[in-house]
Amino acid sequence: MNTFKELIDTLKESVAQSEFVKLTLSKPVRKSDELPNVYVRQIQLKEEECFQFTYRYTTNDQVKNYTLEEAIIELESLLLEKFRAASLFTLTHDLLVFVSKKKKVSYKKSTPSFKNKLPETHDKLKEKRVELSEYLKHLGITDSNNQIIPKMADKYRQINKYLEIIEGLLSSVNTSKQLHIVDMGSGKGYLTFALYDYLVNRKKYNVTVTGIELRQSLVDYCNGVADKCGFQKLSFIAKPIQEYDNERIDILIALHACDTATDDAIYKGLVAKSELIICAPCCHKQVRQQVKGVEQESPLLKYGIFKERQFEMVTDTIRALILEKNNYNTKVFEFISNEHTRKNVMLVGSKSKKIKDVDSINEKITDLKKEFHIEEHYLETLIK
Structure with missing residues (x-):
């Protein structure tokens, strides 16, 4: 039966x-x-x-x-x-x-959950941009059998999503020429290694990638992994972002660089006239500390958690406007799901040939600062 x-x-x-x-x-x-x-x-x-x-x-x-x-x-x-x-x-x-x-x-x-049928279209399998390469094993994402370690599954998904975003952003860049990518605040290098492997080994682009990281132990570790994997054009340097002085930066990346380190990274990109500036800002202390103790008119800012979120948005909006002043087209979007982290906003500036209305942008920045009693944004002081 x-x-x-x-x-x-x-x-x-x-x-x-x-x-x-x-x-x-x-x-x-x-x-x-x-x-x-x-x-x-x-x-x-x-x-x-x-x-x-x-x-x-x-x-x-x-x-x-x-x-x-x-x-x-x-x-x-x-x-x-x-x-x-x-x-x-x-x-x-x-x-x-x-x-x-x-x-x-x-x-x-x-009772039926659906009133209508689903469309009978053939969906292609979503492309996985991360191949199970040797570097994943060294970074603790895969085990000795080349299988994803369960607790690292979220990181693996995040890497795939990151590469999907980068691939889309590269449409505004001339990838036929040699590109120098600098990842400021590269940490353990999960995304840095994945980006290099994808662009150099999968897409066959002529790319050099440099990771900037304060902690010497992580830099030594990442350089060791790059050497073991034969990633000849990938290297890591131990120094503060402010001290990195290479003027050739075609694409600047700064993901979760803490507080004003994001501004230091954006400034380096502006000086180098980078074609792409990609940031995922982390904590936003500089503006919040400026307005500490200042009474805000908006009732939204009566509550601490709303105040924190509001000034995160204000900080990143001013960053975006400053990028626009310097002839960048800007967009802000969600990088990864907020179930992984609430610090999930990505700010992207792509170099534009169109001259921006600087006076209008300056007026917007001034109005924002006046509304929230902000004296100066840290990125403004760097540019001055």
Whole structure:
């Protein structure tokens, strides 16, 4: 007797009646499989109806397409071996399937969650820009078997997202020429190594990358890893951002450089007339300390947590306006999900040939400072 008869019959009927929406598998039998879910949807591929299975692994997604009969075989296999629950969504009702440890199957029907079907378009598998290279092992992201260490899965995702963003930003840069990228505040170098590997080894760009980091121990460690991996045009230097004096910076990156170190980095980019200035500001103490004890008119600033967030926005807005004054097009967006960190804003300036209205921008900066009783922004003092 087929223990999944009700599931299979309902699936077939919903497909025949054009009422199938989607199906999900959950409650994995073994966490060690690192496969929390499988999602099934109907797609049209080369004018044929198929069922697309998205295997949502901890570190990546894998997609396979099956005919209806193949899909049924795969579903039975997954429910017998890997999952304890399935949810079949149709336009008439939802069917919940539960599999006990002793393989006893039970069902529960409920009202439909969806009123409309999903579009039957074929989605390409999202590109993973980070290959499982040797440097990931040295940095503690993968183990000796070249598998992602579970606790580093978020970092792996963050690196992929970072490279996706950088790839988009590079559309404004002439990548056919030699580029010098400087990463100010490179830390342990997770993103610095990934960027070098992606641009040099994957994209074959002529790129030199320099990481600037205060801590000598991290610099020695990163230089050692670069040497082991044969990354000949990647190097790390131990010095404060203010003391870095190389005027050739085509792309400047400063992610989570603390407080005014972000401004020091932006200033270096402005002096070098960098084509791209990419920042993810961290703490914002300079402006907040200036207005400490000053009564603010806005009721929003009565509460500490709102005050902190407001002055973060004010600080970064002035930074963006200063970049615009210096002929950069600017944009501000979320870098990574705020479930990882609330310091998730990225500020980007791309060099523009269009002359900006400096007087208008100066007026905006003056009005902002006046409204919030700010005497001067640290980046302004550097430029003066």
